[in-house]
Amino acid sequence: MTDEVERPSEFVEALAKGLAVLESFDANHNEMTLSEIARRVDLSPAAARRSLITLSHLGYVGQTNKRFHLRPKVMSLGSAFYFSAHIDEMLQHELRHIVETFGDASSVATLDGFDVIYIAHFSTQRARRASAVVGARYPAHATSMGRVLLAGMEPDKFETWLAEMTPVALTSKTVIDKEALRDAIEKVREQAWSTTVDQLDYGITALSVPIRGSSGRTIAALNSSGYSGMVTADQLVEERLQELRLAASRISQSLYKNPIFEAIIGA
Structure with a gap:
């Protein structure tokens, strides 16, 4: 559901885009091309690519040929909530x-x-x-x-x-x-x-x-x-x-x- 609350001045757009890319993967979309990810998160291919490069460098996303997938490190985000x-x-x-x-x-x-x-x-x-x-x-x-x-x-x-x-x-x-x-x-x-x-x-x-x-x-x-x-x-x-x-x-x-x-x- 769209959040209509005004974004604060300190809002980091790039971080929001990166999280949206992570959230775009699910049971029915466990691997996707760049264009597929961009469509699912309503981003330009260039913006989606920058997020994917960053997430790949950090170890959260992997790539096989032209298809991207999540890597096990993503589980650390959920486990941090679970244990905290x-x-x-x-x-x-x-x-x-x-x-x-x-x-x-x-x-x-x-x-x-x-x-x-x-x-x-x-x-x-x-x-x-x-x-x-x-x-x-x-x-x-x-x-x-x-x-x-x-x-x-x-x-x-x-x-x-x-x-x-x-x-x-x-x-x-x-x-x-x-x-x-x-x-x-x-x-x-x-x-x-x-x-x-x-x-x-x-x-x-x-x-x-x-x-x-x-x-x-x-x-x-x-x-x-x-x-x-x-x-x-x-x-x-x-x-x-x-x-x-x-x-x-x-x-x-x-x-x-x-x-x-x-x-x-x-x-």
Whole structure:
């Protein structure tokens, strides 16, 4: 989502471009030509080339023939956040508890523009499906955590988000009608939980609840997910909602005791 806040005078445009180039790589674009990268980040080929040369020199990007790819050093950027925020000790205990209780998988995510970003994950699952690994990004409208996070937005900010987003159908069941999506988010806002079935990928049924900061604002979402066909949305609500809410409350209490962690996660 475009940030309309005026940029400060000290804003470093070259750094912003370099980060945009790094963010342009994903599971569907793991290697790209210069022109492909330039199109994805809306840069001129010359500007994209300067960023790529710098990133290559620093060890974050590699090149094979005419195609660029990320190098393992990029992982140090994510691990710096993970360890500085003590994500493991804060969240993994609760995620493990949920999985040990119900099986399947559990994750925590935050909202970034039109996507959710997974900041913690624990799973016993090994099947081929959308990968819920730390750092993964998925369209918010197609995930139960995304809908919880959207429901936690101020109504006017949500309306701006909805007006600017372009919903993509990831399966035949993905809700892409904006009016229907607005209705779904309003329902989540009223009940304070969300379920989705086969919205992000076939075979994923999930239940999510909000994690609230000290001000009561939703700053993250916690989910429990299973395989469609083996568990229904109604079963998740009946069997897991109470425990999920308790876990979210315990995470919130941990955040209250560590304001810096809340600031990092909820920024």
